Amino acid sequence: MTQSKGEPRIPTETIKRLGLYLRRLRRLLTSSVETVSSEEITRYLDISSHQFRKDLSYFGPFGRRGVGYKTDQLIVQLEKILGLDSECPIALVGVGKLGSAFLAYTGFSNFNIRIVAAFDNDITKIGKNWEGIRIEDLSRLETIVPELKIKLAVLTVPAEYAQEVGIQLAKSGVKGILNFAPANLNLPGEVLVINVDMAAELMALAYLVQKLDR
Amino acid sequence: MTQSKGEPRIPTETIKRLGLYLRRLRRLLTSSVETVSSEEITRYLDISSHQFRKDLSYFGPFGRRGVGYKTDQLIVQLEKILGLDSECPIALVGVGKLGSAFLAYTGFSNFNIRIVAAFDNDITKIGKNWEGIRIEDLSRLETIVPELKIKLAVLTVPAEYAQEVGIQLAKSGVKGILNFAPANLNLPGEVLVINVDMAAELMALAYLVQKLDR
DNA sequence: TGATGTGAATAACTTCACAGCG
């Protein structure tokens, strides 16, 4: 995929950091901090203030030189950039242990991200309410997802079902999938997949730690 | 931190990919594939064969030119590199929904990674068995972890406890932490932290998807 | 001949240094 010359390419890592900034800013706002410097925002984030300012610079100038940033304004701007200024409905597929953890997770609600539909193929779960969400039959996915205009999904099914469900999601108009199954999705069209591979992360950690003490 | 001139620096991304290769190779071995090419290994992985060979090259030559790699041998080599040739005991702290999902996750067992201790501060959980692991009182962490010589931990506690528990883990000799709490850990000594931030991933996905359709 | 292994070229990302501006 080529890039037209005028547009500045924005690192994916930058995008991920925007979320961290947003969370931090919310906390600062809760503490009634009305104006912040790049130093202050990044203080507990393991990110340099340089990096923060560089990240923002891809989207435009937001601060006042010599002063800093207005906390509430910057929050609004970041939300807009991330597309979280209006509520973002998401679907969850696979209500096993990990899926349940997701349903219960409160960390999204602050960010206009809400799970509005959950699916499973386990008859004993279908029709029940978990965390206020009714579990639907997987076979109804292709009806419900377009109806609710859902564009994002979290995939927490066993690896062997991941591809199949991925296809169903793609057919239903989903454009982005956060995939927790240790399986690679091969999907038609412009569907973006972010893989979170917990085993791979642990293995990497094992290596890095082992290397520390030579 | 400077690097002595002779050693080749190994990208962290390379390390994470080693785990993916290992999983794929196991699957191939299960399918009785005895010899594989770099093409075949990376086929469903969204990784180029170039990348695979480059990744391996940091650690030495493992294949036969014109032929490929012996599946079983390469598995052994990768395990050795990752430090997973002997069993790697890990501790889990925080047996909430996400922690429980981890305990139940079978994806590690193939990789010599095993959760051997779980901790929580919820009296109703302590002493009970979950997935064959006895839940211990958080206050016993600093006794049990050194006893079992545990070097890696998974942190699935609420954000407000993360720092505190991180300190306890560091004191107990843990050298690497896979942190799921949306909080930054500030730890003494040489403790490596890998953060998995599910909300940040979702936010990044929201951005990327929104950008697709201009 | 066929697939690996790797230096060199390219691309991507981060850090720096300082100009710009309130």
Next chain:
DNA sequence: CGCTGTGAAGTTATTCACATCA
């Protein structure tokens, strides 16, 4: 004067091209 914003420099990672060897 202080902190932001950003081009440029530096670093890190990926892709390429081909020498290499069974």
